[in-house]
Amino acid sequence: MKFKGIIFDLDGTLVNSLEDISDAMNTVLTNLNYPTHTYDTYQYFIGSGLRNLVSKALPASNNSEDQIETCFDCMITEYREICTLKTKPYEGIIELLDTLASKNIKLAVFSNKADELTKKIAAEIFPDYFEAAVGLSTEELKKPNPFEAIEISKNWNLKTEEILFVGDSDIDMQTANNANMFAVGVSWGYRTEQELKNSGAKLVINNPSELIEIV
Template sequence: MSFKGIIFDLDGTLLDTIEDIADSMNRVLSENNLPTHDTEAYRLFVGSGIRNLVKQALPESHRDETTIQAYFETMYGLYKENCVKKTRPYDGVTDLLDELAARDLKLAILSNKADEMTQQTARALLPEEYFTIIAGLTDESLKKPNPQKALQMSKEMGIDPKEMIYVGDTDVDMQTANNAGMYAVGVLWGFRGEEELRANGAKKTVAHPSELMALL
């Protein structure tokens, strides 16, 4: 198969965002006298949007909708101010993007992170001129693994979904890729492990960004 375009997840795929996320949420919890979590725990909380992360981080006794919404709003504001303090591209990501752009592949970013912060982090830390589309979450009903936004991207890029690679680090990403009829590639440097990726439909797993070039 000759691939013409690639859609990337953001957190855990292109950018290592976990420390800024953990620091922001733990500050919210600490200021409200609630138990905090170590950074590793947040690797399991991410992937389905900030609101879901807040729900997972809260004690079960605090998971009613009113409380979740209140803590979400606090977390959102705090993370917005601190989302690029410790966040950096993973080793090899910038070189990969340089090579893909040199080959004239069409690239996009699709994240379950709120669109405002997806734009903020991607544009601050990645060469935005390489990407045809950068999109985060604007509507909960369109949250991955719903493939609608991935398919819309494919259409806007003028590429058949079967000629698209979808690259991500979680079960949600692999489900999105398969739901959209795209070639699912799981990255092993992100927030989850190979077993989860394979179980959710990864056609290929890669341990370093440079390995992605072998598919092309």
């Protein structure tokens, strides 16, 4: 099977956004006089959307739906201002995208980050590479729901099995399998190789250049 398209996760796969996300949430927590968290802790909060991250970051005693909603709005406000301040592509990603583009491989991003922010980061850090950058518009469509991934395949006029789904988390591997796409885990993100394999990764790569060999 020759793969004709690749859908990438964003955070932990294409870009290291850990510090910007963590800094934004810690600002919200500090303003409320709540305990903050380390970058290492936030690494395990990332992957299921920013609303979920807010819920995990708040103290258990202050975790009502109203509080989550209020803090989520504040976090988005903070994060919107700094979302590309420290966020950078992982080493080798730009070279990978250049090579894939030269081979006419269709490229897209599908993230559980808010749609507005997904599009902003993709456009600012990776201009002209992706035919689509899709983020979270409603909780019902959050990964591992494969709906948006399948919609991308339809827009490309490709069968789902002709598409690689590349990500760094268990959620990404579940999404890939739910969409009947080839699940590729990356070891440089926020989860371990074993977690990725346990979640259905067909392959786990340690360097972006390895993706060329798969294609």
